[in-house]
Amino acid sequence: MPQVTPEYLAQRRASILAAARRRFATHGFHTTSMPDICAEAGMSAGGVYRYFDGKDAIIRELAETAMAPVLRALREAADADPAPGPAEVIDLIHRTLLTDGASTSTAPFMLQVWAEVVHNPGLRESQRHHTAELLDILSAFARRWADLDEESARSAARALIAMSLGTFLMQNVIEIDGEPTSAATLLTSLNGIVCRSDQGGEERPRD
CATH class of the missing domain: 1.10.357 (Tetracycline Repressor; domain 2)
Structure with missing residues (x-):
């Protein structure tokens, strides 16, 4: 398995944040769920929860x-x-x-x-x-x-x-x-x- 670099992890984290901000901007905090953020980021729940423990x-x-x-x-x-x-x-x-x-x-x-x-x-x-x-x-x-x-x-x-x-x-x-x-x-x-x-x-x- 290829080694996961700090740069790759930082890029994935930034992608989740960008996806969440887009979703929050259009749908608001309270109507946006973690599954919504996962879908916006194109990642599985496990992938997102690796970086953040919740909304x-x-x-x-x-x-x-x-x-x-x-x-x-x-x-x-x-x-x-x-x-x-x-x-x-x-x-x-x-x-x-x-x-x-x-x-x-x-x-x-x-x-x-x-x-x-x-x-x-x-x-x-x-x-x-x-x-x-x-x-x-x-x-x-x-x-x-x-x-x-x-x-x-x-x-x-x-x-x-x-x-x-x-x-x-x-x-x-x-x-x-x-x-x-x-x-x-x-x-x-x-x-x-x-x-x-x-x-x-x-x-x-x-x-």
Whole structure:
């Protein structure tokens, strides 16, 4: 019998994950069964269970592999000079989330991940770890954008995460059938409202 190489095992594992993500994107987590994943991957149940002990394990690994490139891209962007602005950072997060190596949209999958976090403790813990790392990176961006102390920078980073998630939902759910509103437009519009509110509803003087 030919020797099974680590490269072969990694390729098989990646094939199962790709098949599962396709199935989850079109049918959802809860209506997809392990036999469905086996059929999508073109493998026997024994072949799939050799790599994963169940559907939850596949979901967790897919969520991990989706967020890792985002964190890597943000770390690289943090070293850029000049630093990308808030809207550019949001766009970078979205571009990285929405494509994999084959330029396949992962929007339906990521939306399901965030919904599943509510009642899946294992997935929630996984995403909490990524969120903590994301918060650290975005705090560093905030300190480059403005002279902020650590607490203020982390508060700004939380606001940026909220804007990123909200913009993702706006562009990929609410505006799915039309022209999506850019992150820059949304941020500019919100900034105008916040500035007017801070000044009692008066227009901020323009230069």
